[in-house]
Amino acid sequence: MSRVYNFSAGPAVLPEEVLKEAAEEMMDYRGTGMSVMEMSHRSSAFQQIIDEAEADLRDLLQIPENYKVLFLQGGASLQFAMIPMNLMKNRVADYIVTGQWAKKAWQEGQKYGKANKIASSEDKTFSYIPDCSDLPISEDADYVYICENNTIYGTKYKTLPNTKGKILVSDVSSCFLSEPMDVSKYGIVYGGVQKNIGPAGMVISIVRDDLITDDVLEGTPTMMKFKTHADAGSMYNTPNCYCIYICGKVFKWLKKMGGLQAMKERNERKAKILYDYLDQSNLFRGTVEPASRSLMNVPFVTGSKEMDAKFVEEAKEAGLENLKGHRTVGGMRASIYNAMPVEGVEALVAFMKKFEEENS
């Protein structure tokens, strides 16, 4: 068996311990004589899996009692519609557009009401987070929407926007569980799990109780109502059982690693290795303003398309995979999620140094 260092933005690297455990339990999950994939979601074995997953997640994030944890399908992208359908009582919402995922959410919001773009960083190809301390928040806005870590561009909010009392909704897909977070500051915080938590095909939405009602936009499908899933413990219909099981194992792994404060420190250490190198390199440079840099997604370029392509190819030969930047931005991007070991980042930087020496 040989594993590579996988810098994919998502689906992405998972902790080896989790993969090994899942492999061991594949044929016979704890004496049930079947795998979790073959098990009824109404069985007591599965009920225990989902209950433990929720309890461990609540513990990790210190989620207040008045928030529901929902394990939903449709990925993060379905939330782009589900959020306005459930929250747009006045049919008005404010969006801060800091990248493609925020833009897609904003465009989807326009289908349901007046979705205002109140700030953007598109003028500089989304290479920074705008000042959000005093934005023109709409008086009748049902919520203010952000994408907290911009997976494609590699930026992250260091302080949350001043929403002037409005509900904050945040997409944290690519920074979920990378550091502690004060859930009470949000109305909804959600993320697709395939970036920093588990396999693809699920989104976890943490929703404040009072936002879960029957008062949704007319025509909202049953499956798109938060209340449907909240009332049924995320099992109104068959959930993504296997994904919930793997996420649960990742939550246990995170607790064993010391929790989110420990992960934050580890992630800062990892990111620093890469950013420090980029800041002194004569060949590579980071593309993000230092004050907005993400700990999770690190885009960089050489300035030459040919050199970028050569780098990506040679890195792959050296066992450093998926370093190609997003198809819309080019260059390179290293995603260094929780499950990427420090050694992976050290190996990347050692390879970049060698490449720089050979090509300058």
Ligand SMILES: *Cc1c(COP(=O)(O)O)cnc(C)c1O
């Ligand atoms: C990947 C990603 C999405 C889209 O996730 P899907 O699960 O594929 O719908 C949305 N937002 C952010 C920030 C992402 O990184």
